[in-house]
Amino acid sequence: MSLTGIFLCTFLIVHLIGNLQLFKNDEGYAFNNYAYFMTHFTPIKVVSYLLYASIVIHAVYALILSMQNKAARPVNYARYDGNANSTWSSRNMGILGTVLLVFIATHMQNFWWKYHNDQVPYIEYQTDLSTGVRSSRALEANEFIDYQVSTDNGVEIVKARDLYKQVDFAFENPFLVFFYVLAMAALSFHLIHGFQSAFQTVGFSHKKYVPIIRFIGVWGFGVLIPIGFALMPLYFYFVK
Known part of the structure; x- marks a missing residue:
């Protein structure tokens, strides 16, 4: 869970930087060239397969851990206030992860699948x-x-x-735009807890570095990255 989570966080940075090409006022020239490079450059293709595997492993392990936790404590404590000892995001990682899994499937169907199956202009x-x-x-x-x-x-x-045109077309749908923004809110809460938890799980919990990891997790992965991704559908819906 931790190792795949850290790898997926790294992917988010690269994916966001590449997708920022969508904001260029060049009729999709930079973005379409970027899309071709990312789908045809052999080292990137190898990393892509690692990415797909990481998503599956991360989701499967989340399910396994949830079942193990449930089996370990089938009956709740008689008197227990979970709110006092944990954050909202940590208690709802399963729900947040489910939203993100649906989002990934929707995202890949709208763009990855259509691009790879010659269904874009x-x-x-x-x-x-x-x-x-x-x-x-x-x-x-x-x-x-x-x-x-x-x-x-x-x-x-x-x-x-012309994947850029496909993005423009897809984000004409207000329900899809709303779902993307909702998913990025879920991503924010998921990363705020998950980023710090991943480093703690692999043993990187020295008191000197924990505040730095927490800062990066909250403001980098919990705020900047989700906002960056959420601005894309909003930009196409309201500006383009």
């Missing part, structure tokens, strides 16, 4: 290399064969799957 970018001026046009399926980069008379031509 296509786009062509033409960039004048002397001036930097870029134009774009939508492509029909019969005009496109995977990802292509070429140069013709000083003009760079890039043809790509």
